[in-house]
Amino acid sequence: MHIKTALSSAEQAVAAATKTRQQHTLVLIAEPSYAKAAKIFFNFATSRLTEAQQALNKLTAETAEYAVKASYAAGRVDELMLILDEAQRGSENTNYCIRHDSNDATADKSPTAGCIAAFSQACTKTAANLNIKLTAAFKKDASTEHGTASKCKLTETVSTAFGRDRGNFDLPGGMLVIASAGDFEGDSFKAYALSKPPVDGLKKERPADEAFPTVAAGPPTTKTGILAILQKGSQPPELETAVKNYYGWDANHNDDAVQTEITKIFGLSEDGTKSTYLDVLEKLGYKQKSDTAADPIKLFEMNEEMLVNATNAATATNLKAKAAAKPCTAAKAPKDAEELCNGKSGDANSCNETAGCNYNSTGEANKKCTLKKEMKAQLEKASQETGGKDGKLLPIDVPNILKKKMAKRKTRM
Template sequence: MYFLLALSLVFASSSVVHCNDGDPLLATAVNIVCKLTTGLKATPARFTAILSTADPKLSTITSQELKGRLYKLLNNNTGGSAQLADVYARAAGKLLTKAEQARSKLAAAAAKATAAAGLAAGRMDEAIMLIFNAKGASDACLSQSESTSTPETTAQIPNCFAGGAAIVDTTTAKADDTLTQAHNPAELHAALNTLAAATVKTTNGNKIAGQSPVHAHNTNCVITKGSGGSHKLVTAGQNTVKLGDGIWEVGGATTDHQIWPSTPIGSENRPTLHAALEELKKSEADYQTIVSAEEVITYSTGGKIAESEEFQQALSEATGGSKIDQPADKLKAMFKTDSVANFQKEFWNPFYTTQILSKSYWADPSKPENLGDKTDTTELEKAMDFYLTVTLATIASKNKEISDLKSKASTAANKPEDVCNKITETEAKVCNTTENCHFVESNDKGEKCTLKKEIKEKLEKESQETGGTSTAVDCSKLDTKPKCEEVNKPGKPATCGWRKGKDNEDDKEAEKCRNGSFLASKQFAMIVSACAALLF
């Protein structure tokens, strides 16, 4: 549209504007503008390259998040390691979400910047080509030097045209080099901004970035004069029309329309170029979000982890604690270490050396491998599915044990010694944390988890006092309070009780006859808790 408008202004009268023998822009000035249009046209390719550097970082974050969840799954029942794994897995998930959102915004900004850059380049090209072919006040608006009016040779025509010479402006050349090597939006923005600044009309005559668009002896070079000095366009009034995205303007009370605006014009006055630069500026923050997330989640000494808001949130969620401001205190709370220096020893090394079986991601033959060595997200996802299946199978097994314990808890006929014996054959910790039981390694198989001596003696004494007899009573079948309380012997522990249910008992709010078993109910609660830990 602007191009057609420009043509209509140039050819406003019936007279023909003859093509100039030379070119109406000095080579350096044209080169600067041409380099900007070239750089703008290269923006899509540069953004593709920038996104290609962001994607591996996102892949690293994804693999660390998967490893964090695996580490948590494999350390659910190992005391302090379980909490550390939980904190890391939670924080890794938050960082991954943050990075993925930034990647989406970066891609959207790339699309907008690419569209704006292409439009700006096209409009500048229109103005350059129009001026390139317009008639001026002399026969050679573009000369080889300040001291001669000799027309430019083909080899010295600006290099954005076929057969053109190398760029002569050093600053612009450096910006051009940066354009071809930009690795992030900030570098691309800086390079384009340098070129944009070089095309800004200054208040020093017609100079652009120190260069005059025409030679001193051809300063009257205008695009609206015909041969012999006749004017082909005369405008009146105050308004002007900017062409080439602000590179050239016509209008106002002007007879000679020179090839550059008569007033300073910066990139902010050139809307499409300004839009491209603004999108580049905004997208840098999204790119740096991805860079930062990768650094935090992989930092070997934990320093960046201690400063991360995501880890702060994860710690608070995992522990129900309040916010901790000091990095060293935060590390201590999260990883049980007093300093950043100890982080690698206390957490990072165990994290990386936790082993998984290669069969978990379908490798054959199967062998143990360090979790930290795995980077392939597909393999890690397969391993996650494998160990989750194993965990669910464990939960199914525990559910059967819970069902058995419920059955045991429904009657007072179970001998306390038998309950202890059936708790575990190998896990001393589980046995010892069960009320009234303790683990004796030297005992025979099936009796390693046994009643504590003092409890056994107490029960034997009670048995002697009652004549060594015990009648099995199913409390749940006693449907009235008197019947329930009748089975209890005076001065002895209650066999049954009329009460509401406790934790892990059915119908907690209903008052009915319930048994007084202390072992089965206790173990039932412990197993339920263990299953919950496996799931979360």
């Protein structure tokens, strides 16, 4: 994977995971009866977010090193090409002076005839101190002369001149190591440049595509995307792990059992085309305080800022409901307390936060919030003990009744 692609993938994964967490946090607060599914998907998104952040951190730390490697390799090849260009026998279309095969009939016996540069340091300067850097980098002697069979060549063998016998090049304190190069053997550089050590050595030292990690895609933020990964056989390992962690199952828990549980938690239909949990998400909306904004905005249409605002609004609504919740009381009989609980059937939080009431999601529409059996018994007994002079029953404060009951038990103990 290319460095730019890897960085972009990590960035997108972080953004998607962050948004997913916001979506299911909103569900957790606004629809507490679906808390299990919301928590599990939130934890799944957190796992993906952690993976993406770790990959991004790794890429950030390594990018500097890869950049040095790439720029040095490119620069070294350019410098090598400059030396060879200045050392060629004629135009760029003729063979190089560094090496000719035995069939080169145009070679001249004179020391430097046909060679443009008598010394490697005679290369044309293209940057300050370039020749000094070349000499230091390649450890090249400063002369060229004819040799055996009237061939024009460098004083040293190419292998020695270009470092194979001198070991690797250690740069920036060992942070970067360039493999030794050289050894053209009997082949001309022009024909075998890519396969011979000077260039091939640099190629091998450059960061390969495999050096950059493949970043897992971020969790889906659309109904279609979420529905796709809830299907058996398509459930991501991180989602299965989130379910195992939620129930406290070990890592080796039966995969089929985990996948089946996922379909139950998210209310997936038998044909896999619907999910009760996703239906709730799709209907969840937020009414913005704006004359121009669409009203209300549905969850899957919200951006990150809207999700934050919607979550804050849902939290505020819950706090108001909690503050308004009063202890269950009976003015005349337990029937009054029962009716009070029934009146909170539309709000699970309000029901459960009202002393003496219990919320049952499977109950009848207007009787999901009911009076607890033990509380009903307490109220009936208290009703018989608290009659007034006029024959009417006095208001009964359930929490005080419970406190008195507990005090009596402690006294007996």
